[in-house]
Structures are given as C-alpha cells and as structure tokens.
Amino acid sequence: MSASARETLQLQVAMQVMVTAKRWKLRVADLFRDHGHTGAPTVVLYFLADHPKGLTLSELSERMELSGASLTRLVQRLERDGMVSRRRLVGDGRSWLIVMEPAGREAVRAFDIHAAAMRQRMFQEVSEADMAAALRVLTVLSDKLVKGPDAFRPQRPPRPER
Incomplete structure (x- = not known):
C-alpha cells in the first residue's frame, strides 16, 4: 500500500x-x-455497576472523563431519584463515595435488556474476529489520545504577570 x-x-x-x-x-x-x-445519569450507573463498594467522585470523574461539576449534577439527580447515595469516605472526611442503591441496579438491569438487544442487532453480521480486531484498534487509538503526543491537553489560561 x-x-x-x-x-x-x-x-x-x-x-x-x-x-x-x-x-x-x-x-x-x-x-x-x-x-x-x-x-x-444512566451512564453513571453503568460505571458504578462494576464497583459494588462505590467510587469516589474523582474516580468516577476520571473514568467518565467528565468535570467534577458536571458529574456532581448528575450524581445529585440520581441521588434525588434514589438510584445512588453519597457517603463520607472513611479516613478522608473531604471525599464522598458514590454507591449504587438497589433502585439504580434495577434501572441498569431493566435498561440493559434493551441495550443488549440493540447490540445484538448492531453486531449481527459482524464476526467475533472482526469485533476483536476493531476493539484492539479502538483501544490503541483511545490510549494514544490519552497518553500519546496527540493527547488532549486542556488549555490553561496564562498566568497574570506579577
């Protein structure tokens, strides 16, 4: 080529x-x-689903690649709906642990029935080998966008001169 x-x-x-x-x-x-x-908010629940003991707001923010302020609003909405709770992190009174409640687990379970059906339809004619190759390529690209020379680096405003 x-x-x-x-x-x-x-x-x-x-x-x-x-x-x-x-x-x-x-x-x-x-x-x-x-x-x-x-x-x-449902995506937040998916991230919490694999962590039954919960995640701190900063851990969740890092995994979802969302700002703390944006994530806080989502967590507050889920908390109001009884899907998650915030608990003080033992040993660090400044940090909160976000824990999925039974209503949140039920919401993920109910929604995932529809999401799994969509994934089945989407990948119906795609071989496992092609899916594995696509996953490898996307993982390499994703990692390079985080750790490589083309990684996103937010622009910081210039410091005022003293």
Missing part, C-alpha cells in the same frame, strides 16, 4: 470512527428516552 493510499485509509477510518460514535451516542440516547431513562 502506498503512503498516500495509507493516508487516505487513515482519514477514512478516523472520519468513520467520529461519525459512528456520534450516531451510536444519539441512538443510545433515544433508547434511554424510549424506556424512561435519561442518558448521562
């Missing part, structure tokens, strides 16, 4: 990843709505 053919393919893959991610996110948001859920 020539350099220009490889560059063209790289561009096509990059554009397809962006378009597919946007479409997937929109479809999942529709699915959340269709079944009485809102997207972002």
Whole structure:
C-alpha cells in the first residue's frame, strides 16, 4: 500500500470512527428516552455497576472523563431519584463515595435488556474476529489520545504577570 493510499485509509477510518460514535451516542440516547431513562445519569450507573463498594467522585470523574461539576449534577439527580447515595469516605472526611442503591441496579438491569438487544442487532453480521480486531484498534487509538503526543491537553489560561 502506498503512503498516500495509507493516508487516505487513515482519514477514512478516523472520519468513520467520529461519525459512528456520534450516531451510536444519539441512538443510545433515544433508547434511554424510549424506556424512561435519561442518558448521562444512566451512564453513571453503568460505571458504578462494576464497583459494588462505590467510587469516589474523582474516580468516577476520571473514568467518565467528565468535570467534577458536571458529574456532581448528575450524581445529585440520581441521588434525588434514589438510584445512588453519597457517603463520607472513611479516613478522608473531604471525599464522598458514590454507591449504587438497589433502585439504580434495577434501572441498569431493566435498561440493559434493551441495550443488549440493540447490540445484538448492531453486531449481527459482524464476526467475533472482526469485533476483536476493531476493539484492539479502538483501544490503541483511545490510549494514544490519552497518553500519546496527540493527547488532549486542556488549555490553561496564562498566568497574570506579577
């Protein structure tokens, strides 16, 4: 494959990843709505589902790649709905542990029936080998966007001179 053919393919893959991610996110948001859920708070529950002892707000923020302020609003909404609770972290009175409550586990279980059906439809004609290859490629790209030379680095405002 020539350099220009490889560059063209790289561009096509990059554009397809962006378009597919946007479409997937929109479809999942529709699915959340269709079944009485809102997207972002439900995603918080998915992150908590694998951590029965809970996660601190900063751990959850890091995993979801959301600012603390945005995540706090989501957690407050889930707390109002009885899906999660906030508990003081033992040994660190400044930190809160976010723990999923039974109502949150039930919401994830109920929604995941529909999400699993969607994933089955989406991947119906995709082989396991192709899924594994796609996962490897996406993982490499994702890691490079976090740790590599092209990692996102938020711009900090310049410090005022003294």
